Amino acid sequence: MAIYNLGSINWDHCYSVPHFVRPGETLSSRDYQRFLGGKGANQSVAAVRAGAWVHHIGAVAEDDVQVRSLIAEYQVAPDGLMLIPGQATGHAIIQINAEGENAIILFPGCNRLLTMEWIEQQFGEANSHDWLLLQNETNLVQESATVAKARGMQVAFNPAPMDKDLTLDMLDYLDLLIVNEVELSDLAGVDDPERALAMLKQKAPNLSLLITLGAKGARYEDQKTSARVDAFKVDAVDTTAAGDTFIGYFLASRAAALSVEESMTRAAAASAICVTRQGAIPSIPTLLEVEAFIKNRKNA
Template sequence: MTIYNLGSINLDHVYRVKHFVRPGETLSSADYQVLHGGKGANQSIALARAGADVKHIGAIGEADPWVIDQLADAGVDTTAVARLNQASGHAIIQVTGDGENAILIYPGANRSLSRSHIEKALAGCEDGDWLLLQNETNGLAEAMDEAVSRGMRVAFNPAPMVSEAVGPLLDKVDLLIVNEVEAMDLADRTRVDDAETRLQSEYPHLQILLTLGRAGVVYIGPEGRQQAPAFPVDAVDTTAAGDTFIGYCLAALAAGETPDVALRRGSAAAALCVTQPGAAAAIPEQQAVDAFLATFGR
């Protein structure tokens, strides 16, 4: 079982600040780092650290080969990562003292993948493999079409959310992964419970993972509605919390675990992640998640 991840690869420029910059304000940063990130890359690393066989499909600029090395070092198959003659995608990330973040993204090479590159990357898939996608690359519809034609299952984390573009893709999706803001945008509702009801009625074929931050996570699928609370921890940096949850939860589901087990593993991994600074560097190893669950698992 392989999980193919068509996802972004970014350089994260991380600034530690007292508060998010306000319009017209100039603010000094207490610290600055350049790290490896991007929703796609983070999710691939989380999948690999969770024990999944993951192949990343993406692109970076030729000037940044070290990014591919870091993915490979984490156990990700990088043979489908293209090196293009343009700037890599990057993100400007503000992180406050209580661990909250605000992110500005420039897509760069992430939006320059050819259809032939995507089709070639998926050529080796087998029936029942997964295709995971976010909304930071081009080629989503083409990749979904290719995946469906090959008998793959499709998981979609449509972040950043553009509801008018995402809606038409959902007929091809098996597992939709959204946070509460994305769910409300997609469902055109102002309350998360109303959004949940609307998504279920509009897309009854979907399994849905709805992440609620400190309130935990909800799974909706053939097994019914299940909710798991978040583990209480002192957050340092929430940048990669969602990506970590997605990687660990999808790895568990792909391995045949029940949704309740997958939710607990994803929640535990995310809890560990937010106690460390950074994005990819904060994603925990499988052994750490196992130990955490052995101590605090519910």
């Protein structure tokens, strides 16, 4: 079972600041680092480190040799990358405050220049045993979901940044929707998460929902299963890739036929380790680290 991830690839420019910059303020950064990131790349690497076979479909600048080299170094095959001449690879400006929270400005660059011809070529031998994972940092999201469902694939969508109309239009093409509480409320148009969940389940009764709750953990709902996992308590340094790590680990674990509860526990552990480290992809733990973390917490 494979995961085809149509997702963004960005350079993350990370600045450690005492607080998020305010209007009219010039703020000195205590530290600067550059990492490979983007929600798509983060989730691909997390899934690979969780043991999945991942084919990443994305786009980068034709002359950006370093990004292709790093993708391969992270054991994600680079042959799914469309090379765009005369354009910039996507990038993000990330402020990280003293509490480890982040504020992000995103420039999509090549991520929004994919073609449907390229995407369809990358599906290759994909079939009903495989997943298509989508976020909302590339173009052709709905079109790709439509083609994937026609091939019998299972489709998971993490609609960040949120586009309410697009997400609602895609519900019939989705097997799994992954949102946080704010996104869930935005979709339903109500502030109460429980009411929002009930409304969404009524609108799409066959849809499985994974709802990330930040420091409160996560919950899962489908027609037969209702599950919840608490977040592991750790000292957070950088939360940039926490959600993406959770998603990559959860989907990889489900693809490996683990139960919902086991998949959520493994994903929560991976996310907990992630936030104790700086950066996006460099912070994502290996499966051996995750298994050791869970064992240690059980024995504590």
